[in-house]
Amino acid sequence: MKPLVILLAAAAAFGADPPAREKLPTSRADLENGEKLYQANCGLCHGTKGDGGRGAVLAGRKLSRAADDAALVKVIEEGVRGTEMPGAWQLSARESRQVAAFVRSLSRVSSKPVPGDPSRGAELYARNHCSACHTIRGLGGSAGPDLSDTGLRRNPAFLRTSLTDPEAELPRSYQLVSIRSNSGSTITGARLSEDSFSIQVGDSSGKVHSFWKHEISELKKERGKSAMPSYKQLSSADLDDLVAYLSSLKEAS
Ligand code: HEC
Ligand code: HEC
Known part of the structure; x- marks a missing residue:
């Protein structure tokens, strides 16, 4: 009996200690x-x-x-x-x-300020319909990642590359897939989720489609391809502004 008592007493004392x-x-x-x-x-x-x-x-x-x-x-x-x-x-x-x-x-080291004008970037974000696929603070589509705190997660160089060359760096969770249903219609978009029985795909208009696997006649995974369009046609100044806007998004999740 005695060792158990000692053990319990030790455990109680340990539990009462403030965390180290x-x-x-x-x-x-x-x-x-x-x-x-x-x-x-x-x-x-x-x-x-x-x-x-x-x-x-x-x-x-x-x-x-x-x-x-x-x-x-x-x-x-x-x-x-x-x-x-x-x-x-x-x-x-x-x-x-x-x-x-x-x-x-x-x-403790301060990071470099980002060139570009975040408020012009916000306008460009709206004008290019980025919100069809991306959500910021609860508003927008879900075919791409939520960008509410992208400024905390991604550095400016990464963000710029995401815009000009989306295929360079692919988060595995968003894979481009092509689905042909039994009825013959085809949908291409980002795979949002998938299990043994069903798959959910977000198309470029931001709409989410859900299929049962038994309704699908063909499921093609487009390896190395991104559902994110490239914006390399934008001017360098526009890209700077968009990146400045994205870098300013720092809402903690
Ligand atoms: C047709 C849907 C679609 C549109 C429109 C779109 N994106 Fe994307 N975006 C995606 C998807 C999907 C990804 C995920 C990466 C991938 O699959 O390559 C992505 C990735 C990103 C990323 C990287 C996020 C990360 O943390 O990895 C940024 C930044 C981004 N998009 C910004 C934008 C901006 C800014 C615009 C408008 C100029 C835009 N996107 C328009 C679908 C879209
Ligand atoms: C494969 C890529 C990868 C590697 C390797 C990696 N990390 Fe991370 N780390 C991440 C990502 C992505 C996040 C953001 C997680 C989230 O969504 O909050 C993160 C978050 C963190 C955070 C939290 C940041 C915050 O805002 O509080 C710290 C600290 C951190 N990592 C330190 C490290 C250290 C130190 C190492 C090496 C021992 C390391 N990481 C290795 C990808 C990585």
Whole structure:
């Protein structure tokens, strides 16, 4: 009986403790190693200077998912479920903390201002009917990703490439598919979701079509193709303005 009591008492004492404060290492050697690990494991998505890309911008802003250092270590070790952010299972506990320390040092560096005029960009966004496929703050279509906080996730270079060369960087979740139904009609658009029995496709007008698999005579996945049209015909100044507008969209989800 006695060991159990001690165990319970220990558990109660442990539970009553305030959560341990995370202390990130601060020595120069730790930061240097943190930077090396960052460039090898994170830079590809977050940019060598934390200026974002496939991953969120980490430089010069408050991290919404990592308000304190304990949360930051947790994001690094476990990733963000349901997003492209993977958990860094390959790093030791000490290494994750060195990377975290480096990430904190990045967020103190201010990122470069974006050229272009965001309010003109907003007009161009409306004039080019981007909202047929994209939602911003609850308004618009769903054939493409929600852009409400794209300024937090994507750096200006990524955004510009998305506009001029959408096929360069394809989030896997939006695949262009072509569907021929049993009745003979054909729909082409972005695959929004799919399971064994049904598939949902958003077309270029922003309308969502849902099919049962048994109603489909042909389902073609257009590999490497994007449902996002290219806007390379826009002038460089127009692209700057659109990118400035998109970069200004920072609503936390
Ligand atoms: C495959 C690409 C990819 C890799 C590799 C990656 N990340 Fe991420 N990371 C993302 C994405 C995408 C997000 C945004 C998740 C979301 O939607 O909130 C993110 C989010 C984060 C956040 C939260 C940002 C915020 O706003 O709070 C931190 C911190 C972070 N990553 C750090 C790292 C570190 C450190 C590494 C390396 C150990 C790393 N990431 C590796 C893609 C990646
Ligand atoms: C016909 C639908 C459609 C229209 C119109 C459209 N897009 Fe897209 N957009 C998409 C899809 C689908 C994606 C997802 C990426 C892919 O499949 O290549 C995307 C991706 C993007 C991305 C990258 C988002 C990310 O985080 O990966 C940006 C930025 C973007 N679009 C902005 C715009 C702007 C600005 C306009 C108007 C000038 C526009 N789009 C018009 C369908 C559209």
